[in-house]
Amino acid sequence: MAHKKNRNVGIIGIGQTKHSSHREDVNQPELIHEAVSLALKDAKLTMKDIDCVVHGNMELFEMVHSPDLWHVLGTGAYGKECIRITTGGTVGATISCASDNLVASGMYDIVMAIGFEKLQEGHTTGGITNMACPLWFRKIQAGALTGSSAYDVEREFGVERADKASLTYRIIMDKHAGLNPNAHRAFGLEFSQIDDLIRTSPKLVGNLKLIEMCSQSDGACCVIFACEKKAKEIAKTPVWIRDHITVHKEENFNIFGYDRKFPVLKTHKFAAENLFKRNGITDPINYFDVFEMYDPASWWAIDWIRDFFGLKGDEHLKLIEDKEIMIGGKMPINPSGGVIGSNPIGATALIRVAEAAMQVRGNAGPHQIPTPVNHALASGFGGTMWTVMTMLEKELNW
């Protein structure tokens, strides 16, 4: 059974900046203000209608202490309840969960979630590395940059097939990002370039190549949540939050190699199995119409598809090889271009929820998938080893 809710909660407003590595024209609150203004416009609300603001980004990535206070200039939280949450890469997904809980509990009717990052400023070292020491059980908390998935997939399916699958996934994401006006990076890659890219793209760690890795972006995302009554009054197509799940485990992996005793991320699999089981979903690959997956690198993405959908053998690779994950395919993944397309970290996991909700509403824009979207799934990934998943529904009929 899904976790208990006092009342249903719907998404009624979405706003995103154009994600970019060049936002010299705005400071942090000004960047946030763009997303907040767009979300308010989308919901046809003003700040007066917002009961509570939930603010999140990576801890100290801009090296600003208590950024939620300064950011009031952009968040509009002056004189309002404002809660700051920071949980690493998942923070965007966590503020979505928190906003859902705050409304579902009956505490607030309308809650605004704001995820943001301005990676051009500051230095991520300040937030990530300050306590890392492999000798003292503090592993470096930069989860995304690892070659271990490449090693895993190559070992299981052979180097050639694995490399091709990873690059195929990468090029699909690039094609999707090309359709999304907010995406940071869209290079215009073609499938015919796969062999070239495998050969020429610089290797970062193991067989993780530069082209396969996500970017550092500046950007903000704002999503407005409302109780069922208000959502129905305000929005033409509210998108209902059915359930969400968060799963943690101790951080522990070695970015330079592979340790069979502490192998790969298992929280995704654990989270997905539990989420689907408690919602009575036995065949998720057929149940969901779209999946916005937090994909920090294409190697992880191809591996995680199997974890999330509980696929057997090489089913996940076949989905990629047959391009069934493309817009128009059987299980479209990341029509937005995904994290590989844009990665303003504190906003990234909220963008997954926002983009999935836009697909359900049917107004995502050029990257809207052509078939109706009734059930959408979004995932968040953070730090070293944890998972947040969110299920969205078009109808209140589960």
Place this chain on the structure above:
Amino acid sequence: MTTKRIKGFEDSYVVEGKMALPYTYFAGRVGSKFITTIRDQNKIMGVKCPACNLVYLPPRQVCDKDFTDIRDKWVDVSNTGKVENFTVVRYNDKHLPRKAPFVLALIKLDGADTPFMHILEECAIEDVKIGMKVEAVFAKETTSTILDIDHFKPEAEKISVHEINAARKQWVPVDEPDTEGKRKGGKPDMSTPVIITAALTGAATMRNQNPAVPYTPAEFAEEAYKCWKAGAAMVHVHAREDGGMATHDHERIRATHDAIKQKCPELIVNLSSAVGMGKTAEQRISQIVAVKPEMASLNTNTMNFGIVDRKTGKIFIDYVFENTFTMLQDFGKAMQENGVKPEIECYDMGGLDNAILIGKQGIFTDPINFNFVWGVAGGQQFRAEAFIAMMNALPPKANFTTCGVGTDEFPCIMQSCILGGHMRVGLEDNIKMPNGDLAKGSYELVEVAVAIANALGRPVATTAEARLIMGIKKR
């Protein structure tokens, strides 16, 4: 990173590490404009929220109270303000802008509603008080940071002319006949208020010489208002096109005149009947007849009026400024018929004699107002004895004011003030302060004139007093 053992804790390791943390800060467009305006114009600007009327300094894109987008709502704030609070930094560190001890003060600038922090110097730490008035000192070498305001210093005590005037009795004319002998011997009537005129532009001073020269009607109005606030009772105006050229276009002149009167209804506007180089007699007088200002300049002799290098004698612009007897007569009559009081411009003794001669036709009514002009290339340089000679040659009941080009400005107005005459300053005549810095506007030169009057104990004329003295009826 090192691991060490501390005495007494031999069973416990302490790991010591050190990180370099480079960072970049983005000021954004609003913050950037704030800094570049300080850097390029020595001007401090805030933004005003139209919903709650708060003026934010430093400026911000959004009003945090009502979430109004205020990124375009720029307003000027003053370079002066009050200390709201302060702290004394008593330790030295690499990131600090000064050597300890120094004062960091929260300063609320006049015209702003929010205080901002800056360094307060040129004052003993024990003399810093909450509420003290301070003014910005701009950096000589700019860095495109907030340190383009180098620091704040205590503001020199300045009481507004208007406060002084409100506290004193208004001047009334004594109805006794003036005689030629009265002024002789340098015994002026120092009780008469001194009229300060601000000549805002002239025809030739351009923005590349001083960026404060107004061109548009709105700029004229703003500059005239600042001059009035500083103590001017009259402004002398040559209207300009948007590009800066002097214009005889009636509509533009009227718009400029009216903008000033609207912003500052009390102020006397004195229009030029010279207009600028190469204007015909018709162009010069028809605009006066059309706009009918309270006062207008009237030039008295045909003369060289050029631009010549003062050091080498090299001629840059050779121009004859034509003012025939007929023009003097016709312009004088036109002004009389239209109720415009002439200000008779004398560039030397001959000009004064011309005016007295043609004035025998009865085209000027008492009191006649003269302006002694010094330092035009083609007219006479300022000389104290020449000034006294001209003053002594004035007809009874006449008033005199004076203006001087460039460095002649300050000695000639001071002499006039000593002798009971009036003073004209402004960017038309001179673009620099006595110390050689560019004047921030004509109003800063008016402040110099006010300081001279204060030093001599002469009251500064209100606009009402100026009208009484010069025989002008307010329209």
